[in-house]
Amino acid sequence: MSDITYNYVNKNFIVVGASSGIGRQIAKELAMSDARVLAVARSEERLNELHNEYPDNVTIGCLDVLVAGADEWSNILGSFVNKYGKINGAVYTAGITGMTPLRSFDDILAKKILNTSFWGMINFLKIATKKKYTEKGASYVLFSSTAAYIGNKGQFAYSAAKSAVKTVIRTFAKEFASIPYRFNSVSPGWVESEMTEEFKKDNGGIAQSVVDAHPLGLGHPEDVSGMVLFLLSDSARWITGTDCVVDGGCLLGRD
Numbered sequence: 620m621s622d623i624t625y626n627y628v629n630k631n632f633i634v635v636g637a638s639s640g641i642g643r644q645i646a647k648e649l650a651m652s653d654a655r656v657l658a659v660a661r662s663e664e665r666l667n668e669l670h671n672e673y674p675d676n677v678t679i680g681c682l683d684v685l686v687a688g689a690d691e692w693s694n695i696l697g698s699f700v701n702k703y704g705k706i707n708g709a710v711y712t713a714g715i716t717g718m719t720p721l722r723s724f725d726d727i728l729a730k731k732i733l734n735t736s737f738w739g740m741i742n743f744l745k746i747a748t749k750k751k752y753t754e755k756g757a758s759y760v761l762f763s764s765t766a767a768y769i770g771n772k773g774q775f776a777y778s779a780a781k782s783a784v785k786t787v788i789r790t791f792a793k794e795f796a797s798i799p800y801r802f803n804s805v806s807p808g809w810v811e812s813e814m815t816e817e818f819k820k821d822n823g824g825i826a827q828s829v830v831d832a833h834p835l836g837l838g839h840p841e842d843v844s845g846m847v848l849f850l851l852s853d854s855a856r857w858i859t860g861t862d863c864v865v866d867g868g869c870l871l872g873r874d
């Protein structure tokens with residue numbers, strides 16, 4: 620249980636990528652803070668588990684960010700907003716990873732990585748930021764990664780996608796400051812989640828060098844969610860266009 624609690628009564632948020640890992644933890648903490656949450660991902664089964672845990676707070680929306688266009692996003696946002704009112708913020712955590720070494724990468728995988736973290740997010744933001752869906756003063760929190768700083772070896776697609784995320788928050792922060800909507804990103808280090816479990820399975824575990832690169836140890840979703848709840852809150856009302864690194868010291872580098 621966190622030392623800090625938020626009161627999000629009558630506040631509405633969307634979490635895209637809410638069916639597992641960091642996104643699910645954020646959706647849970649928002650629900651526990653009395654927010655109404657539209658939880659979006661592909662897996663209806665896992666979203667339903669979240670809804671069953673917080674039936675009064677969590678509404679689910681099944682959608683694949685790789686194929687969802689303006690109509691799908693408008694439908695899902697429209698029905699949530701009609702029922703509860705405009706959103707006060709959104710979190711986009713949908714992402715996949717994978718190895719894409721330059722001389723042998725799978726073109727389809729590389730594009731899927733970029734499209735999930737970056738283009739899927741752009742397609743979502745294009746619709747969500749319309750004034751009919753988003754309240755003045757809203758906060759958008761998007762997911763980058765320490766990979767955007769380090770350039771993970773053999774992972775150009777993932778590193779580039781995450782770099783793009785942490786750059787466009789600055790563009791959007793300027794573009795929407797007059798409303799205002801705020802845009803920030805969060806860059807976690809290695810967090811134990813379904814994504815990293817999958818990565819370990821595909822790549823024979825985790826390299827000791829990655830473990831050693833985190834002086835405070837590897838992270839868990841609840842090590843990252845607190846930063847997101849803060850950025851969504853009015854306490855962060857003067858923060859926009861910033862990438863917040865939450866990485867157990869990973870970017871400190873080695874002596």
Ligand SMILES: NC(=O)c1ccc[n+]([C@@H]2O[C@H](COP(=O)([O-])OP(=O)(O)OC[C@H]3O[C@@H](n4cnc5c(N)ncnc54)[C@H](OP(=O)(O)O)[C@@H]3O)[C@@H](O)[C@H]2O)c1
Pocket residue numbers: 635636637638639640641642659660661662663665682683684685711712713714715735736762763764765806807808809810811812813814815
């Ligand atoms: N874990 C880490 O070490 C780490 C480090 C730095 C940054 N990050 C970033 O943090 C974010 C969350 O990562 P995580 O570790 O929590 O991953 P995760 O457990 O695999 O969760 C990813 C979420 O994205 C959703 N998603 C993936 N593809 C989707 C699609 N095509 N359409 C809709 N939803 C989709 C998944 O739901 P469905 O499968 O149900 O669709 C799931 O809810 C990602 O952007 C990741 O790149 C993670």
